[in-house]
Amino acid sequence: MKLSKSLLTAMVVGIGIGASVSSCTKLNLEKEFNGENPREQVDGTCEDIDIDHDSGGEETDYCPACGLG
């Protein structure tokens, strides 16, 4: 089955630096089930994978971890 490019990219990054906390956002299922805002930004993860959102250029157009440009 074909998966989305964004998912596969995020998995490459996520699995590479550890499956437990590995992306810019993590989904807190407990909060989601309770109707609270489930998405928590994790500091530093984009830097951990050498993505600088402020520098511009093709390589930073898309951060595979957080999906931000």
Added chain:
Amino acid sequence: MPKPLASVACNLDRNLLQATLPLLQAEQVEAIEWSFDTLFKVRDIPEWFVQLLREFGEAGRLVGHGVYFSLFSGKWTADQEDWLRRLRRMSQEFRFDHISEHFGFLTGEHFHKGAPLSVPFNAKTLRLGQDRLMRIADACGVPVGLENLAFAFSPDEVRRQGEVLDKLLEPVNGFLILDLHNVYCQLENFGLEANDLLNYLPLDRVREIHISGGSWEPSDLRETAIRRDTHDEGVPDAVFDLLARHLPDCPSTRFVVLEQIGISLNGEAQQSRFRQDFLRMKELVEASPMQAEAHRNFQPELPATLPPPLEDAELAAEQEVLSGLLESAADYPALRAALAGSPIAESDWDWEGWTPYMLETAMKIAQKWKEGW
């Protein structure tokens, strides 16, 4: 009709995901099975893993496989109530094509400690299991099924398991997960023939097939080692052979799933072997002469409201006794002496008829897992 979907048991484990990722990238994996209750106590799940579950779910290619419900526990517990509550929520969050659990009860003081064992097959345990399956079906709203157990105390239990599974599943129109490595364990441990054993199972109910590897454990009570369903090695040729020969006997199969635990995929050689096993499985499925029937409808029909959960205090007490003796026995002779003087002596448990080396194996399993998984 399309052939079954080549699937991976995919959980939030780095080694397992590393092993599986190249297959996902190459678009080889057609479905995934997720042991959803292993993450019930995990608050924070990476969003990419959630997205993985969603993409397969939206395509109708996500199945859930529970581990911790303990179908045959005689006592109804808050843990089971909570498990159903979480399953209900999970089923709203993710689109499962079906949900399954294991056939047995867990030793240990609660769900997250113990190993799965069978129960005496009688009218009371049948009603108990049917009650539990009905509740699982009510919580998830999709077809529900059970996996055949690897462990058995005797050849007679092996022969009866199929009939019991069929009766358990009938009220919920349920399906069977045919775990072929579990079958292999029973063939090796009791010297049975594959055709004979499989004739006892309701193969018309098979909707999912598992293949995996395991290990050999020496026994003081048997010249040959005991085959254990430890999921920590590649798939043996004998299990691939069972798949090739018997997939055509299971015309309602929709998923064929490769299982291996992450701790055993801790190097490139192991991960490469895993991918080879998956591709070999997929080739066998595609080459199979099986004639898939129009996918059998396993959707349950349930009453509008459920009665209170059945309980069997006597069974619960006996399970506690058996679990305690298995977990605490100093050695096999001590275990036999304790069982002989226990409340389960000369009962439906028929421990006196259990094959000695399987009783010894049960003791080892219970003592290994009593501190948790």
